[in-house]
Amino acid sequence: MPKTPVPPETEEFLQGPNIAVIATLRPDGRPHTVPTWYEWADGRILVNMDRTRRRLEHLRNDARVAFTVMAPDDWYSHVSFLGDVVEIREDPDLADIDRLSLRYRGEPYHNRGRESMTALIEPASWSGWGRFAER
Amino acid sequence: MPKTPVPPETEEFLQGPNIAVIATLRPDGRPHTVPTWYEWADGRILVNMDRTRRRLEHLRNDARVAFTVMAPDDWYSHVSFLGDVVEIREDPDLADIDRLSLRYRGEPYHNRGRESMTALIEPASWSGWGRFAER
Numbered sequence: 001m002p003k004t005p006v007p008p009e010t011e012e013f014l015q016g017p018n019i020a021v022i023a024t025l026r027p028d029g030r031p032h033t034v035p036t037w038y039e040w041a042d043g044r045i046l047v048n049m050d051r052t053r054r055r056l057e058h059l060r061n062d063a064r065v066a067f068t069v070m071a072p073d074d075w076y077s078h079v080s081f082l083g084d085v086v087e088i089r090e091d092p093d094l095a096d097i098d099r100l101s102l103r104y105r106g107e108p109y110h111n112r113g114r115e116s117m118t119a120l121i122e123p124a125s126w127s128g129w130g131r132f133a134e135r
Numbered sequence: 136m137p138k139t140p141v142p143p144e145t146e147e148f149l150q151g152p153n154i155a156v157i158a159t160l161r162p163d164g165r166p167h168t169v170p171t172w173y174e175w176a177d178g179r180i181l182v183n184m185d186r187t188r189r190r191l192e193h194l195r196n197d198a199r200v201a202f203t204v205m206a207p208d209d210w211y212s213h214v215s216f217l218g219d220v221v222e223i224r225e226d227p228d229l230a231d232i233d234r235l236s237l238r239y240r241g242e243p244y245h246n247r248g249r250e251s252m253t254a255l256i257e258p259a260s261w262s263g264w265g266r267f268a269e270r
Contacts, residue, residue, distance in 0.1 A: 019210050021203050023158035023166035031158035031166040033201040035213050035264075066168040068156050072210075075154050078170050129170075 001125035014040040023066040024058035037100040048097045051115035077130030083123035091116035136260035149175040152239045158201040159193035172235040183232045186250035212265030218258035226251035
């Protein structure tokens with residue numbers, strides 16, 4: 001897999017409200033996957049979750065993640081990353097989840113009582129397919 | 136996560152040509168994700184890949200996988216599985232990849248020289264969201 005950064009046209013794609021799936025590691029080393037909203041933040045991947053989510057524990061226990069982004073109109077075209085969580089922080093005023101919700105849904109996040117947590121992923125390598133294949 | 140089997144309405148959904156992502160484990164234990172076609176085969180998940188794919192090595196090295204299936208019209212509605220690869224076999228006459236290609240693309244697989252390999256995953260537990268949330 002090529003090292004990051006990704007080519008400019010791939011980076012442009014990553015800024016859209018695309019379909020994404022994150023893989024984390026359970027304490028026993030088994031992978032776990034779930035779809036997620038994300039934001040491409042200057043070469044890092046921002047994700048947000050409720051404090052009660054098991055995958056927050058996974059990320060604290062083992063920072064290694066995989067991340068796949070697919071075009072909503074053509075999921076054959078996709079970009080997958082290997083990376084590490086480099087920061088986990090609270091999102092007390094829901095600024096991060098509201099930004100994600102506005103981008104994906106066009107409105108602020110519905111649950112104003114959410115205990116909102118944000119993780120930042122530093123991607124190290126990537127592979128692409130379809131419109132985003134490595135050249 | 137509830138144990139399998141999934142409820143009947145979820146099983147019906149799983150039989151469609153949905154978006155799917157598989158997570159495998161690299162030799163160093165790091166997760167790796169990639170979108171994939173799949174077939175729901177009597178409670179097992181059938182996937183197919185070219186013999187040269189790195190994830191075939193991953194599956195032979197460590198049978199533990201995670202698998203997420205998303206509705207094409209609403210990826211918020213999804214089902215995720217933990218499971219194990221229980222069989223890896225050759226697909227010499229391309230029967231498996233042709234069946235997948237017909238379901239997803241409406242035509243036989245284009246590359247008739249493919250060294251086609253099939254893996255069968257036995258899901259052990261699942262979680263659902265949106266239309267497929269656990270009740």
